[in-house]
Structures are given as C-alpha cells and as structure tokens.
Amino acid sequence: MSDAETLFRLSGLNAAYAAAIDADRLEEWPNFFTEQCLYKVTSADNHAKGYPAGIIFADSQAMLRDRVQSLRIANIYERQRYRHIVGMPVLCGEPGASETAFVIVRTMRDGKMELFAAGVYLDKTVTGSDGALRFAERLVVCDSGRFDTLVAIPL
Amino acid sequence: MDQSVRDLSSGVWPAGLTRVPYWVYQDQHVAKAEQTKVFEGPTWNYLCLDIDVPNIGDYRTSFMGAMPVVVARAEDGVVVAFENRCVHRGALICLDDGGSVKDFHCVYHAWRYDLRGNLKSVAFRHGVNGKGGMDDSFKLEDHRPRAVRITVLHGLVFGTLSDDAPDIETYIGPEITARLRRVMHKKVEIIGRFTQALPNNWKLYMENVRDTYHASLLHLFFTTFRITRLSSGGGVLVGENGVAHASATMGAPPAADKNYEGIRSDNDGFRLADPTMLDSQDEFHDGIQLQILSVFPGFVLQQIHNAIAVRQVVPTGVETMDLNWTYLGYADDTPELRAMRLKQANLVGPAGFVSMEDGAVGGFVQRGVASASDVLSVVEMGGATADTADNRATEASVRGFWKAYRGVMGL
Numbered sequence: 001m002s003d004a005e006t007l008f009r010l011s012g013l014n015a016a017y018a019a020a021i022d023a024d025r026l027e028e029w030p031n032f033f034t035e036q037c038l039y040k041v042t043s044a045d046n047h048a049k050g051y052p053a054g055i056i057f058a059d060s061q062a063m064l065r066d067r068v069q070s071l072r073i074a075n076i077y078e079r080q081r082y083r084h085i086v087g088m089p090v091l092c093g094e095p096g097a098s099e100t101a102f103v104i105v106r107t108m109r110d111g112k113m114e115l116f117a118a119g120v121y122l123d124k125t126v127t128g129s130d131g132a133l134r135f136a137e138r139l140v141v142c143d144s145g146r147f148d149t150l151v152a153i154p155l
Numbered sequence: 156m157d158q159s160v161r162d163l164s165s166g167v168w169p170a171g172l173t174r175v176p177y178w179v180y181q182d183q184h185v186a187k188a189e190q191t192k193v194f195e196g197p198t199w200n201y202l203c204l205d206i207d208v209p210n211i212g213d214y215r216t217s218f219m220g221a222m223p224v225v226v227a228r229a230e231d232g233v234v235v236a237f238e239n240r241c242v243h244r245g246a247l248i249c250l251d252d253g254g255s256v257k258d259f260h261c262v263y264h265a266w267r268y269d270l271r272g273n274l275k276s277v278a279f280r281h282g283v284n285g286k287g288g289m290d291d292s293f294k295l296e297d298h299r300p301r302a303v304r305i306t307v308l309h310g311l312v313f314g315t316l317s318d319d320a321p322d323i324e325t326y327i328g329p330e331i332t333a334r335l336r337r338v339m340h341k342k343v344e345i346i347g348r349f350t351q352a353l354p355n356n357w358k359l360y361m362e363n364v365r366d367t368y369h370a371s372l373l374h375l376f377f378t379t380f381r382i383t384r385l386s387s388g389g390g391v392l393v394g395e396n397g398v399a400h401a402s403a404t405m406g407a408p409p410a411a412d413k414n415y416e417g418i419r420s421d422n423d424g425f426r427l428a429d430p431t432m433l434d435s436q437d438e439f440h441d442g443i444q445l446q447i448l449s450v451f452p453g454f455v456l457q458q459i460h461n462a463i464a465v466r467q468v469v470p471t472g473v474e475t476m477d478l479n480w481t482y483l484g485y486a487d488d489t490p491e492l493r494a495m496r497l498k499q500a501n502l503v504g505p506a507g508f509v510s511m512e513d514g515a516v517g518g519f520v521q522r523g524v525a526s527a528s529d530v531l532s533v534v535e536m537g538g539a540t541a542d543t544a545d546n547r548a549t550e551a552s553v554r555g556f557w558k559a560y561r562g563v564m565g566l
Contacts (some may be wrong), residue, residue, distance in 0.1 A: 041506060045252075046347055053347025053482045055506040057497050062429035067501075074375040074425055076512045146350040146477070149514030151506035 003091060010089040010098055010125065013133050018084035018102075021154060026071065029154060030064035031134075034126060037061055038137040041155055043145030044119065055151060056140075067154065077152040079109040082116065089123075096124050096136070104155060106148075117155055119143045167529050168566060172554035173539050174531040177524040179566075180356035186473045192564050193452050194220025197320040198398075199306070199313040199327075201454035201467050202226050204481065205234060206310065206343065207253060212270060215253035218469045219314060220452075224303055225249050225259070226312055229270045236303035236314050237272030248272075248300070274298050308332075309339035311465070313454075327450055328394035330543075334401040334448055337439060338458050346496065347482035351505040355517030357453065357468050357476040358560070363513050364449050364466075365556050367391050367402045367547035368536050371420060373516060376508040378420040380433055382459065383445050384408040386415075390545040397451070397541050397558030404445040404547075432498045435460035436491075451559040459509075461492065462499035474521055478514070480504050 001009075013032065020028040033039060040054035058064050071077075087101035099122050106116035119142035126136045140155045168176050179185055194200060202217040203226050214227040216239055223239035225248060239247050241261035248259050248268060258275065259268040265278035274295045282288025303314040306323045313323055324332045353360055363369065371378045371385055378384055388406040393399075408414075415421035427433065435444075438461060448456040453468030467479040480503070484496050503510045524530070534557070537549025541558045544551045560566075 042347070043349065046349070051345060051347045051482075052493070053497055053500050055349055055500075055504045057501055059498070060429045060431075062427075063432060063498075063501075066427045066429055066432065069425070069428075070376070070508055074379070074422065075508065076373065077515055145348065146352055147505035149351055149353045149505060149518065150511050152511060 006091060007089055009133050010100070010123075013125065013135075014086045014089065014100055014121075018086050022082050022084055024081065026068045026153070029068060030061045033061050033064060033138070034128070034134045034136045035061050037064075037135060038139070039064060039135070039154075040138075041140040041142065041151070043142050045145050047139070047141045055147060056154065064154075071152055075152065077150050080150075080153065081107050082153055082155075083107070086121075096126060098123050098125065102155075114148075116148065117142050117144075167531070168561075169531070171539060172541055172557050173533065173535045175534060175557060176529060176531050178528040180359055180521060180524065181473060181528055183473055186470065188564060189470075190220045190222070193560070195222060195316045196563050197315065197317040198452055198563060199315050199320055199323055199450065200452065201450065201465070202236060202303075202305075202312045202314050204310055204343070204345070204465070205307050205312055206345070207312075208234060210255065212257060213253070213255050214249060214259075214270075216249050216251070217467070219303070219316070220470055223247060224314065225272070226305070226314070227259075227270045227272075234305050234307055234312055235271045236305050236312075237268075238300040238303070240300050241266055242274060242298040242300055243277075268300075272300050272302060309336050310343060311335075311339060311454075311456075313450075326396075327399040328396075330392050331394055331399040331401045331448065331450075334392065334403075334446060335456060337441070337443075338446065338448075338456055338463060342486040343463075343483045344486050344488075345481055346484045346493070347480075347500070349480045349482075349504055351478040351480065351510070351514055352471075353476050353478055353514050353517055354474065355476065355521040356474055357470040358556075359517040359520050360468060360476060360478065360513070361449065361451075361453065361556055362553050363517060364447060364455050365400050365402075365552035366550065367552060368550055369516075370547075371415070372418065373420065373512050374509045375420040375422055375425070376502065378415055378418070379422045379425050380427075381408055382433070382502075384412065384415065385546070385548050386412050389443075389445075389547060390543070391547055391549065391552050392543045393541050393552050393555040396562070397555035397560075399448070399450045400552040400555055401446060401448040402547060402552065403443045405442045432501055433460075434495055435499065436495065438492070451556065457503065459502055460499055461495050462503055463496070464500075464503060 017032045039058045041056040042054040083105045085103045089098045089100045104117040107113045122139040124137040200219040203215045207215040208228040217224045225239045226236045229235045246263040267276040280289050383404040386408040387404050389404040391402040446458045455466040457464045463483045465481045469477045534550045541555035
C-alpha cells in the first residue's frame, strides 16, 4: 500500500473515531480497537518520564466497553459533549505506527464551552481479517497534565 | 453584611462540631486568614516525596497553600526548603517542577542562592567602573527567602513555617502514623503524576476525603463491586486533635447484603466485561482492603486494594483548587502486581470511576450553597464528637477536620 493510501485510511479511521464520540455513539467506540489493545490517556510529561500509569488505562476492548457501560449507568457526572478536531496523520516509519494531533472542545450542559484537551494520538494500527483498520494501541498524550475534575467521555 | 468588613469571629458558627456555616467556603477573608493561620501556621504541609530529590542539588517546587516553595537536597544530603521568591523583587527563583542545579539563580537580575536558599551574590553589587551598585551597608546575610522547617516521614516530605508545630509523629498521632507507615513501609516508585482541577473550595474536598459515610452511597463502583460498603468491617481512626484520620475497610460485606436495597449505588445489573480491572493481591497481609488517610491541612494517602497514591491539596482561589496526584508502586513490584496497579488506577484520578465523582460533588455543594452563606450544614451522623469509631456510618472524621481547623483558625 502506498503512503498516500495509508494516510487516507488512517484519516478515515480518525474521523470515524472522533465522529462516534462527538455524536455520543460511545457504544461504537470500542469497535475501533482490536480485542487485545492498549488505550491509555496520559500527559506529555508522564510519557517523557516513562511513567506507565494513565488516567485511563485499558488493555482490552472489553475494558473499553466497561468504561462506556459505566458512563451510561453507573457514574454521576453532568451532561456534556466533545468536539474533536484531528489533524493529518504523520507516518512514523515503523510499519503501522502513526501520530495525529488533536484538539477537543467540551461543551457543558449549561452551554459553557472550553478548550478541554490538546495533544497527540500515538497509534499502532492493524488491518483485521475483515479488512477494517483498527487501533492495536492508542496512547492519548495530552500536552497538559492538569485535567478538569471530570474526564468522563473518552478522548 | 459587607463582606469586606466581616469580622470572622462574628460569623454565625455555633460552638461544637456538628454545624458548619457555608460562608467558610466562600469568603475571601477566610481564605486570606487560612493562608496565614493554616498553611503558614503550626501545621505540617505535605510538599513532595524524598525520592523527588534523590541527589544533592536536586530540587522540586511545591506549595504551602498559595505560597510557592522550593524543596532541595542540600550539600550535606539533608532535605531543605524555602519560599520560592527572590528577596530582591519577588520573582520566582525556580520556574520548573523540578531539576538538578549547583545553586539557584533568579532569572530577573541574577541574584544567586545556595541550595538552602541563602543569598550568596548580587549581580553588579559593586556597580560598573566604580558607579552604581549596592551601598556598602547592604549585607547578603540580612536577606533570604523564608526558610521552611522540614521533616521527612517514611519518604514523605512535610514542611512548616512555624516553630510551634510539634514533631510530625506527635502531630499525626501514634496510631495514624502506624497506618501511614503501613503503606510507606518500603521503597516506592512514582508511576504517574497528574493534576485534577476541582471547582470547589479546598475544604469541601478534605471533608469528602474524611467522609466515610458517602463512599458507598455516591460511588456505584464501590458498592456494586463490594470494594467498600458500610456493612463491610472496618472503622475510622481520628486523632485526638482532629489533625489526622485513617479509615479502613476490612473483610467482605455479608453475602446477601440487604442494607443497600433500593439505593442507586447497588446495581446488581452491572457486571464488568473484563473483571481483571478488579484483580488484586493482598500485599499488606492485615485484612485492610481500603485505607484512606489524611493529615491536616491538605495531605491524603490512598490505598484502594493495590492502587496507591498520595494527593496534595493546593487552593488556587476561594472556589477552586488543584489536587496533585502521585501514583505509586513499590520498587520491588513483580510485573503482575505492577500491571494490577495500572488497571486499578482506573478507579482514581480525574477519569477515575470513583474519583471523578468526588471531584464533581464538591462543585455541586459550592454551587448549591451560592446563596446560603449564613446557613449551617448538618454534620451529625454518628453523634457529635470527633472520636475514633468502629464503624463508618459516621461523620466523626469530618468533625475532626473542623476541630483541627477551628483550633488553628481561632474560629
């Protein structure tokens, strides 16, 4: 596959990922990952220092489903939504590795709107037997390590 | 009443520990008095870990309330600290979270300090070509940022500006010091560091930390997965002076637990698709599955199964605060145990299944009481005292917070 085709497919994957979260189709969100995967939300500083913990850490698609289910029926938080703006993916040389910048604006129930997170997705993607491109690894490396009290919806 | 002339001691606050007026979370003058009497008073403030400054010349910046502080490892290997403020024009001496230096230079006019914060030189002190410069009467030793008295307790660095603060073990008390040592009993490693910005006065968060009554009612995760219930064993230790507390959950709740019937947080329909998130090891061998410990004013040590963290409370305004989380593992963790800590960390922090709710609920109170400054909240579960209790259906530890607070504030 040419780099141009790869970039095209990655851009499509990123756009679909963002659209699913922003439209509150969170049940679709785990499907963008492989069964065994790594999804971690961390900060640039933690990433640079090699600290392994994240504010969200999931090593299976099932853990991502649990997070969605928890948000739907368990957790207490105020109604809110995101708008992702994702950049053009950059291929990292290593096969399947790419990175993509993102910005997320959050709008709260009362209309308060804020720049909620900015950073880079460090991704490893694979093509499944069904031909679909999925994340085997998505590290959400936020530029800031200071988070609003409530990171409910996945980034 | 004009807030600007409010006499703090004339605010409506009945004697005793069961009523708290809402103005205490809202008043700029209260916040100002807290800086002097609480954070710069005879209290011990958690600043950082001693492993943050392992070698001579290592430093880390921190806070005592609003006051910026530099913690450093001095030439003789001792941990020292001083106010992060140049004595010349008041600029921060250290700008970064931490680093390693030979000495400290203020960037503004290059005044130089040693690792203990002693002023060592003033740029162009004698001027240029015999002109300008400082008067000969200027003595370096007459000027230094405020020195912070430091104590290191089981790897935790605490600081105070007061000579009146008792030694730290007396301050915390022997029973709760033992509970602190229980967690900090061997070499720790930092596995993550995050800040959670909370939309509430810092005291609302500290009350939440000490509130053993709420945990299984607010947090569905705790109750449904039987991590902690009021019907489990355990209790809460409250120091005599109210300064420190340690709550513990021990043993399992009754198999058929009817205590939570009809309460939102007991949701039998909720099952995890990947229950490995709750896999844990009994690494303390004393039956305590969950321990939350706090030291007045703003330190929290958490052990939820194998998820260990220290939390530092830093007020950033009357109605805002930062909660600085340092997630810990032990240096001798097996890979399996370390992996468990990373998964269990999903419970805590800004995206934690449990902590996100604690982060939000303080804001609900702050907004709820916006027009209720002179109304009193009710803190009466389990009686009127701030004594150690063998159960957690009590607000004894919250009353302990106010005991310590009112004592030091003179309110």
